[in-house]
Amino acid sequence: MIYDCAIIGGGPAGLNAALVLGMARRNVALIDDNRPRNAVTHASHGFITRDGVSPSEFRRIAHEEIRRYLSVEHVPAEIVTARRLDSGFEVLDSSGGRILARKLLIATGVKEIFPEIEGFYPLYGKSLFNCPYCDGWELRDQPLVVVSEQPSLFHTAKLLLNWSKNLVVCTNGVSSLTSEQIIRLQSKGIVVMEKPIASFAGNNGRLEEVRFTDGTAVPRVGGFVTPKLVQSAPFLDQLGCEMTKAGGVSIDESGRTSIPGLYAAGDAAQFMPSQLVYAAAAGSRTAAGVNMELTEEDFE
Known part of the structure; x- marks a missing residue:
């Protein structure tokens, strides 16, 4: 199977992108290794209707909502390799599993070095x-x-x-x-x-x-x-996309990177501020960009 889009990362950016693409009836692989950066936080603030929610509860609610859209498949895996093909993208997980997708959305966030x-x-x-x-x-x-x-x-x-x-x-x-x-x-x-x-x-x-x-x-x-923030994805160098001076993935207003068909959202592209509402909004906006590109290709 070739998915319309593979999303790597199950934080707020990846989750919201999966929700929007699921609503658009796109076949999506939401790939997540279940190691959220904010796991140590007791309560997350600044997200209207969810102020004070724990990260684990936020993820539980998000997955419950995404499951309503049957075209979204949750894939619990750690991606170690990613490359661009003529027809899209191929990603390999740590156990040798292979996923093919027309578009790839990086929402892996960053890791902290204290x-x-x-x-x-x-x-x-x-x-x-x-x-x-x-x-x-x-x-x-x-x-x-x-x-x-x-x-x-x-x-x-x-x-x-x-x-x-x-x-x-x-x-x-x-x-x-x-x-x-x-x-x-x-x-x-x-x-x-x-x-x-x-x-x-x-x-x-x-x-x-x-x-x-x-x-x-x-x-x-x-x-x-204050930690130093670095990319958590080990495969970004393999994809060869342009990076910002701060170390984020360089994107346009729709989340497109310098590589055709490759998108990025959330902390992977915008290091600060690291808040749920910022990342979720970026995921929603980028998903709309992915869907529009797929729509144009399918229409033509």
């Missing part, structure tokens, strides 16, 4: 997070820390003032802030600490203090650590 700091992972998803829009509400008005080695630190620190005025900013020994930015942050009562971090200390998932390599420590109850 600074190597002892004690981080036992606290991640419980008191340390990476997205203020996703988890800032639950940490509002508490003593927080933001740790980042990225140039976006100044922006992140300003943003977090909306949730807490008791804020410590840590660069972990990396010069990610200019002197002017440090002065501006300090003028708002933000403590800036540029020395390397030795560890996060806490108990039962709750952060208690941030410890530095010089032996000092600062008490905190929660905070945010």
Whole structure:
């Protein structure tokens, strides 16, 4: 069987794309390895009618709705190889399974590379997070820390003032802030600490203090650590599509990549902001683009 479209990735972008294409009566393979990036998050915010929903519940509802459209097939698999053929695309999964499709939609998202700091992972998803829009509400008005080695630190620190005025900013020994930015942050009562971090200390998932390599420590109850984002799909290089300077897949307004018939949506194309509503909207828009291209080909 040759599907009209194969969607790789079962996050909000891929799920919404499958929904729209199913409604358009397209034969779709929704390929998902069930390893969502937001699995550690207790509640997702900013999606009207679903504010505060857990990622697992969001996926359950999405799959329940998609199952109404019988032309969409859920394929639980991890794709390791993808290539373009004269007639479309071929993808191979880790067990040797093969799927052919006229169009291919990449919705694999990104993976996070966090600074190597002892004690981080036992606290991640419980008191340390990476997205203020996703988890800032639950940490509002508490003593927080933001740790980042990225140039976006100044922006992140300003943003977090909306949730807490008791804020410590840590660069972990990396010069990610200019002197002017440090002065501006300090003028708002933000403590800036540029020395390397030795560890996060806490108990039962709750952060208690941030410890530095010089032996000092600062008490905190929660905070945010900014990761570096990289593509999670191992096969993008095989397809050879153009990428943006930030590392996302370069697309036009309909989600088309530089490769004919290849589309991308969600975090794979737009790294930030990583929110359900953004990704789902991108999936819907891109699915409409896929369907229109298929319609034009079939009509001709």
